[in-house]
Amino acid sequence: MYDFAYHKPSSVADAVKLLAADPDAKAVSGGHTLIPALKHRLNKPTSLVDLSGIAEMKGIRREGNAIVIGALTKHEAVATSAEVKAAIPVLAFVAKHIGDTQVRNRGTLGGSVANNDPAADYPAAVLGLGATVHTSKRKVAADEFFLGMFTTALEADEILTAISFPIPEKAGYAKMRNPASRYVMAGAFVSKGPMGVRVAINGAGPCVFRQAAMEAALSANWSADAVAAIMQDADGLNSDIHGSAEYRAHLVTVMAKRAVLAAG
Amino acid sequence: MNVMAPFEGIGASVKRKEDLRFLSGRGQYTDDINRPGQLHAYILRSPHAHARITALDVAAAKAMPGVRAVYTSADMAAVGGIPCGWQIHNKDGTPMAEPKHPVLAEGKVRHVGDPVAVVVADTRPQARDAAEAIAVEYDVLPSATTMAHAQAPGAPAVHDDVPSNLCYDWHIGEKGAVDAAFAQATHRVVFETTNNRLVPNAMEPRAAIGDYDTTSGEHTLYTTSQNPHVIRLLMGAFVLNIPESRLRVVAPDVGGGFGSKIYHYAEEAIVTWAAHKLGRPVKWTADRTESFMSDAHGRDHVTRAELALDAEGTFLALRVHTQANMGAYLSTFAPCVPTYLYATLLAGVYKTPAIYAEVKAVFTNTVPVDAYRGAGRPEATYLLERLVDVAARQCGFDKLELRRRNFIATDAFPYQTPVALEYDSGDYFSTLSQALETADWHGFEARRAEAKARGRLRGIGISTYLEACGIAPSAVVGSLGARAGLYEVGTIRVHPTGSVTVLTGAHSHGQGHETTFAQLVSDKLGVPVNMVDIVHGDTAKVPFGMGTYGSRSLAVGGSAMDKAMDKIIAKGRRIAAHLMEASVEDIEFDRGTFRVAGTDKTKALAEISLAAYVPHNYPHDELEPGLEETAFYDPKNFTYPGGCHIAEVEIEPETGKVHMVNFTAVDDVGRVINPMIVEGQVQGGVAQGIGQALLEACVYDEGGQLLSASMMDYTMPRADDLAPVSVATHVTLCTHNPLGVKGCGEVGAIGSPPAVMNAVVDALRDFGVNHVEMPATPPKIWSIIHGKNGA
Incomplete structure (x- = not known):
């Protein structure tokens, strides 16, 4: 990797100041995406702002009808949280099936969501539950947060601090993994609850997206059969050596069915 | 004799002696070795599948911090190409096309990953930084990555001197007999298939360290190899012109090979040559992406x-x-x-x-x-x-x-x-x-x-x-175009007090030789497995060897050891006959004990070896002292x-x-x-x-x-x-x-x-x-x- 300055602020305000002062600075938490990119010299930040020392960005708590998870919370903590398992078991399931043991003990919720890798798991849960993203400046609805491949509503000096997940009546997640990377080839997160019926698709396209036809069908009839005949348009989906857009479009339906079955 | 000792000979599932070292992180792999004063090499590789190098300017790189040298093929004019160890002949009897394989690209790159230049610096990051400062201008040429494309009319020529990109057109068998049989067959079945190209991906990436002793003039290459003696022969004789007596090749613990570490690679020659030029050790270690684009692939x-x-x-x-x-x-x-x-x-x-x-x-x-x-x-x-x-x-x-x-x-x-x-x-x-x-x-x-x-x-x-x-049988493979023999070498060194060191030309990189070979010795000489040490992977220690591949280590290398043990037993019988005042013909040997046939007079192997090394009472007229034998075994x-x-x-x-x-x-x-x-x-x-x-x-x-x-x-x-x-x-x-x-x-x-x-x-x-x-x-x-x- 190239040389960079390293900062470890202990408050969100200090972190924001550091990011605002240096347009080529990068925030890092678990580093599971950024550090490999640095090692491959694919990224050349002037400084890294390590968020891991900011206590106010940690922890899992219930607030009314939502579970609020600090951005620095590691996947393993979400996967094993009694609070999460009791209120939104599928969220613990999503976290438990991210990467491998090493990844889950290093990677964080905020890092995954802010990075918005199209093949990541968490964005599907955030969009599929209609969560609210808390930042150093504001609160952003999931529907306004994910803008495109590796692109979110976050501004350069804005830090994702926590995510508030409304507790659904039911929710399920199913994914097909890329056989090599084990990231998501196509996944579906479905839920029914205070945010309505939602179907979020990850892996298949350049950015997580809602599947409107499936949401309408499930609103009328919450069953796997309701989505079985709905074909995702392959246009604009990802295509690579692991699968064509057509294959991924097909997987969207299969995973949606499985997610509904898992949701019960 | 301890009758309660567990059987450790042929057929016993003895736990692997080497595993404690590996599982506790104490293996010594090439990248674990650091020589005093060591420098680091980084290799600039082609980003293009096929291109002419129209300009190559290393001046800026040479001026970078920590940089000791930057080399291109122009600096290595006296260095030979990487040799091929097997020559196939075409149907018409002419030899295959064998275009030069330069250590660093000479005017043209022919695949993504083809080495273009090498930077040697105090640290690896410095070398890599400097490599980014090398200015290369490429005239990108059309490329052919599939065989169908490479053989199509007008296809790009990978080598200007190889028509149709054809290395050879070879055949075997009786065409006439086959045609005749097809003519009278009831069923004819046609099947077409592709055998997919694979990347071996040994867990340990390749690495090499060149070291040069300015006093003795001896070169040492530490390398991730399945066959250090073969590397010494190929690199010494064909690439760098170093006599075997002044070139030591060490292949220490190696983390998997699967074939990909048989071959002589450019990086081995580069670090050996650069260490001599600079008078400092030079290390190179591949990262995983480099392995994908520089380790030999398989199948296809x-x-x-x-x-x-x-x-x-x-x-x-x-x-x-x-x-x-x-x-x-x-x-x-x-x-x-x-x-x-x-x-x-x-x-x-x-x-x-x-x-x-x-x-x-x-x-x-x-x-x-x-x-x-x-x-x-x-x-x-x-x-x-x-x-x-x-x-x-x-x-x-x-x-x-x-x-x-x-x-x-x-x-x-x-x-x-x-x-x-x-x-x-x-x-x-x-x-x-x-x-x-x-x-x-x-x-x-x-x-x-x-x-x-x-x-x-x-x-x-x-x-x-x-x-x-x-x-394989050397004479047979020689007649088929191999440029090497394929025998194996084993030395059995029985020490004075009865422990045994085995020197083998086979090389273990995951196979468990240190255990299996010790079992062979235990079975035949009656020495406990923990008293048998296997030495491999160092041309300065092992007399010679052709290495490990083609499932040959036990069949060929083990047979060489067996033959050497026969010599040990034959000599031991003569020493035993002397000590027990019997005729050699009357001395029997079974798992560590020499016995005068039909009597209770015995000598243990350790007594014989002690007599061999402390030869106070010894048949000096007919035998040399010592108990060490070497055998070369060439399979039939x-x-x-x-x-x-x-x-x-x-x-x-x-x-x-x-x-x-x-x-x-x-x-x-x-x-x-x-x-x-x-x-x-x-x-x-x-x-x-x-x-x-x-x-x-x-x-x-x-x-x-x-x-x-x-x-x-x-x-x-x-x-x-x-x-x-x-x-x-x-x-x-x-x-x-x-x-x-x-x-x-x-x-x-x-x-x-x-x-x-x-x-x-x-x-x-x-x-x-x-x-x-x-x-x-x-x-x-x-x-x-x-x-x-x-x-």
């Missing part, structure tokens, strides 16, 4: 085969046309892989009377291709065992009966094939029946029905295979392991994902020294075979970029991709080596891919599928099902 054949059968299903003749991708340059043993390690195996376990094979080797703008676990034999086995299944289906024969009908009879050995090999022993009927029973072949239809009720498509597949390994023939593999798979129709559910291997590897190690070798080989069948694909795009250049895109098998692998052996002894052993390193990777693919095709039997190309990835299977469903 395109083949059309035709089988002629009579009305009853007896094979009459086999005709094969294969194109083999050599990549951009000839790697050390590349030319022999698709010829003498492939076409000579086309008889398989069958008594096909007439076989004719043509092989065209083709240059492309890709990483060189060479031997990878099995090397030619997996390609032959896959072709034959898929072809037999296709024939059974097309002609309406039972796939088991068709195999049995054509098996070489158990009493027909030695058996001369029509493609040069003479098999010494085997029993294909027994391995087949044992595997069928273990896998519950006849209960399969019930399991298929049960799977169908769960929405899964279940299939079962079989492969009855044979391979030739334990390479290849060895011929074989057996039967059965795979069972289930397919998820919705996603096309193939799940391995069961795997049975019954192999005849000859005499088994350590059953646990054999089981591990077979399981590892099967894992790689399943990888080839279901997961692994090395993919280039049309522009010659390597798309599968990291673990993110190249699918290595993981534990959850595999199935429980049941491993058993059914032994027939090798008849021509003293141990009766055949070799077990490659059988798993050779026998398994067709078993898996036959199972995949069987699972899809309701969809009218005749063939699925490897790897059987989910989208490929989904497309097949989707097409047939019309969904």
Whole structure:
């Protein structure tokens, strides 16, 4: 990797100041995406702002009808949280099936969501539950947060601090993994609850997206059969050596069915 | 004598002596070695598949912090090209095309990853920083990455002096006899297939350290090699012009090779040469991406085969046309892989009377291709065992009966094939029946029905295979174009108090030699395994050696040790006869004890060795002191392991994902020294075979970029991709080596891919599928099902 300055602020305000002062600075938490990119010299930040020392960005708590998870919370903590398992078991399931043991003990919720890798798991849960993203400046609805491949509503000096997940009546997640990377080839997160019926698709396209036809069908009839005949348009989906857009479009339906079955 | 000591000889599953070192992180791999004053090399590689270098300016790089030198091919004018160790002749008798393989690109790059320049600096990051400051101007040329493209009219010339990108056009067998047999055949079955290109991906990336002693003038190369003496010979004699006496090559602990660490690579020559130039040690270690684009790849054949059968299903003749991708340059043993390690195996376990094979080797703008676990034999086995299944289906024969009908009879050995090999022993009927029973072949239809009720498509597949390994008789391979002998060397050093050091030319990089070889000594000389140390991988310690590949270490290297032990025993008997005042003819030896026949007069081996090194009472007139013997063993023939593999798979129709559910291997590897190690070798080989069948694909795009250049895109098998692998052996002894052993390193990777693919095709039997190309990835299977469903 190239040389960079390293900062470890202990408050969100200090972190924001550091990011605002240096347009080529990068925030890092678990580093599971950024550090490999640095090692491959694919990224050349002037400084890294390590968020891991900011206590106010940690922890899992219930607030009314939502579970609020600090951005620095590691996947393993979400996967094993009694609070999460009791209120939104599928969220613990999503976290438990991210990467491998090493990844889950290093990677964080905020890092995954802010990075918005199209093949990541968490964005599907955030969009599929209609969560609210808390930042150093504001609160952003999931529907306004994910803008495109590796692109979110976050501004350069804005830090994702926590995510508030409304507790659904039911929710399920199913994914097909890329056989090599084990990231998501196509996944579906479905839920029914205070945010309505939602179907979020990850892996298949350049950015997580809602599947409107499936949401309408499930609103009328919450069953796997309701989505079985709905074909995702392959246009604009990802295509690579692991699968064509057509294959991924097909997987969207299969995973949606499985997610509904898992949701019960 | 301690009668309670556990048996540690031949047949005992002794725990691996080396594992404590490896599992506790105390292995000493090349990258663990750091020499005083060591510098670091970084290699600038071509980003293009094919380009002329029109300008190469290293001035800015040389001025960077910590940089000691920047070299290009212009600096290495006195350095030879990387040699090829095997020369194949064309059908017309002319030698193959053998274009120069420069250590650093000379005016032209021929694949992504081709070395262009090297930076040597105080630290590796400094070297890498400086490499980015090298200004290279490329005139990018059209490239050819597939053999079809490389052979098309007007294709780009990978080497300006090689017409049609053709390395050689070779053949074997009797074309006339095959044509005649086809003319009278009842059935003719045509089968076309591609054997997918693979990246070996040893866990330890390649690394090399050059060191030069300015006082003695001795060069030392530490390298991740399977055969340090061969590297010394190739690099010393052909590349750097250093006599063997002043070149030491050390291959310390090596973390897997699978063939990819047999070859002499440019980086080894670069660090050795640079260390001499700079008078400082120079280290280079590949990162994983560099490994993908610089380690020799494996397989990559395109083949059309035709089988002629009579009305009853007896094979009459086999005709094969294969194109083999050599990549951009000839790697050390590349030319022999698709010829003498492939076409000579086309008889398989069958008594096909007439076989004719043509092989065209083709240059492309890709990483060189060479031997990878099995090397030619997996390609032959896959072709034959898929072809037999296709024939059974097309002609309406039972796939088991068709195999049995054509098996070489158990009493027909030695058996001369029509493609040069003479098999010494085997029993294909027994391995087949044992595997069928273990896998519950006849209960399969019930399991298929049960799977169908769960929405899964279940299939079962079989492969009855044979391979030739334990390479190889030097005179034979010499006549076939090898530029080296393929004997092995073993030294047995019995120390004064009876412990033993073995020096072997074989090299262990995962095989467990330190245990298996110690067991050989324990069995024959009666010395406990923990008193036997195996030394390998250092040309300064071991007299000579040809290294480890082709499942040869035990069959050839073990036989050399056995021969050296015979010499030890012969000398020991003479010393014992002297000490016990008996005639040599009356001295018997059994596992550590010399005895005067018919008496209770004995001497332990340790007493004999003490007498040999403290020769106060010693037959000085007829014997030299000391107890150390060396033997060179040149095998009389290849060895011929074989057996039967059965795979069972289930397919998820919705996603096309193939799940391995069961795997049975019954192999005849000859005499088994350590059953646990054999089981591990077979399981590892099967894992790689399943990888080839279901997961692994090395993919280039049309522009010659390597798309599968990291673990993110190249699918290595993981534990959850595999199935429980049941491993058993059914032994027939090798008849021509003293141990009766055949070799077990490659059988798993050779026998398994067709078993898996036959199972995949069987699972899809309701969809009218005749063939699925490897790897059987989910989208490929989904497309097949989707097409047939019309969904």
